[in-house]
Structure formats: structure tokens, C-alpha cells
Amino acid sequence: MNANHHPTLYLLKDYASGNISDQLAVLISAHLESCDHCQSNVKRFEQEMAEKLASQQTNNNIPDFGHMLETILDKKQEYPDIINTKQIDKTLTYNDKRFELPTSLTHLKKYMSPWKNKLNSFHYSKINLNGPGNMYLIYFEKGAKIPQHTHNGNEFVYVIAGSFEDGVNEYYTGTFASFDHTHSHAPQTNDPDGCLLVTIIEAPFHFQKGWSRLFNLLGRWLY
Ligand SMILES: [Zn+2]
Structure with a gap:
């Protein structure tokens, strides 16, 4: 793959936070499959959000926060038919x-x-x-x-x-x-x-x- 154009960092941040439409999420996911550069940016944004949420947990002492983080980070739960693709005809x-x-x-x-x-x-x-x-x-x-x-x-x-x-x-x-x-x-x-x-x-x-x-x-x- 030799992609020469990429989603903006703003779009990747929205993608990482889940604050994005189904349509755009699908297009960006497709691009991420072949773009290590954008993948690493998304991982960085996810990490930053996790750290921010974790520090809020420390400050506010919110109970059951670990469970919330797991849910946010486990994207497989959100897109089961995208991830479980063994039987899908591409x-x-x-x-x-x-x-x-x-x-x-x-x-x-x-x-x-x-x-x-x-x-x-x-x-x-x-x-x-x-x-x-x-x-x-x-x-x-x-x-x-x-x-x-x-x-x-x-x-x-x-x-x-x-x-x-x-x-x-x-x-x-x-x-x-x-x-x-x-x-x-x-x-x-x-x-x-x-x-x-x-x-x-x-x-x-x-x-x-x-x-x-x-x-x-x-x-x-x-x-
Ligand atoms: Zn890219």
C-alpha cells in the first residue's frame, strides 16, 4: 500500500474517542489497516485519553472506573462483525x-x-x-x-x-x-x-x- 493522503489528526482523535459517525469510522478503519503511521497516532490518542481518565479517577475517586476503561479500550466489543472476519467473504x-x-x-x-x-x-x-x-x-x-x-x-x-x-x-x-x-x-x-x-x-x-x-x-x- 502506498497511501499518500491521510485523515487529519483531528479526525483521528475523534475516531480514537469514538466521537465519530458510523460512515467516517468505517472509512478511517479501512485506512488504518494499511497505514502504520495513522495507527500509531490513534494508539497515542487512546493512551492519552486513558491516562486523562485515570487521573480523573484519582482526583474524583470514581468507583468502578477500571471497568469503564476496559470497555473503552476493548474495541472488539463495539465492532464484532468487523473484527471476527474469518468467515467473511472479502x-x-x-x-x-x-x-x-x-x-x-x-x-x-x-x-x-x-x-x-x-x-x-x-x-x-x-x-x-x-x-x-x-x-x-x-x-x-x-x-x-x-x-x-x-x-x-x-x-x-x-x-x-x-x-x-x-x-x-x-x-x-x-x-x-x-x-x-x-x-x-x-x-x-x-x-x-x-x-x-x-x-x-x-x-x-x-x-x-x-x-x-x-x-x-x-x-x-x-x-
Ligand atoms: Zn494514514
């Missing part, structure tokens, strides 16, 4: 394509709606999971391009397979990227195998040029 197939999903994303298969295809080269399936935005699996065929747009809300992306570029950066397998109103870009893939990604879109895109009318409709499909 393969995702679509048309003639076969993808291996990160363990954290395998359980998303049961929340997927049927794939839809727009403009031939752009395929998506909505994932019905709680969170602040709409969540999709998106598959771009080689050569697929979305025209220049900005974001009315936040957009989060985790690249499952292949890569895409947006005129500013290139995003490889394992990458976690976030975009907001300060980003203007035109994502496309020239990867021979295309690009499969999972994304959370909090508000419709705003297309700035080219086929703007058509693609402002596309923004509405996604939102």
Missing part, C-alpha cells in the same frame, strides 16, 4: 471485475443497493449507513472523468483499488482524502483497471464548467 464482484475489500469494508456489502451506471464509465452503489452524508461505492472505468467542481459540504474518500488524479494530486490504493469548499478539482482515472473507491458526500457538488448542467444533475444523483 471479495466484491461487479460485472467482470473482482476486488478484495479491506476487512473493515466487508460488512458494507449488506448495506449496498443495486449498482447503477451513468454515462457508461461511471458506476455507483449507495450504501445505507448512518452518518452526516450520502455514502457510495463508486467505480470509475479507465478514462472516466468528472468535470471541475467544488464542494458545498465535506467529501471523504477512501481508495479501495486502483488510483485517480484530480489535476492537483494523485490518490492511490489505501489513501484517505477529504475535500471541502476550498478544493476545486476534476477527478479522473487513467489506471488500466480503473478505480474503486468509497465516498461520503455531505452536500451536492457544484460544477463550474464544461457540462455543468448535466453534471449538476450528476451531483443530485449522488446526493
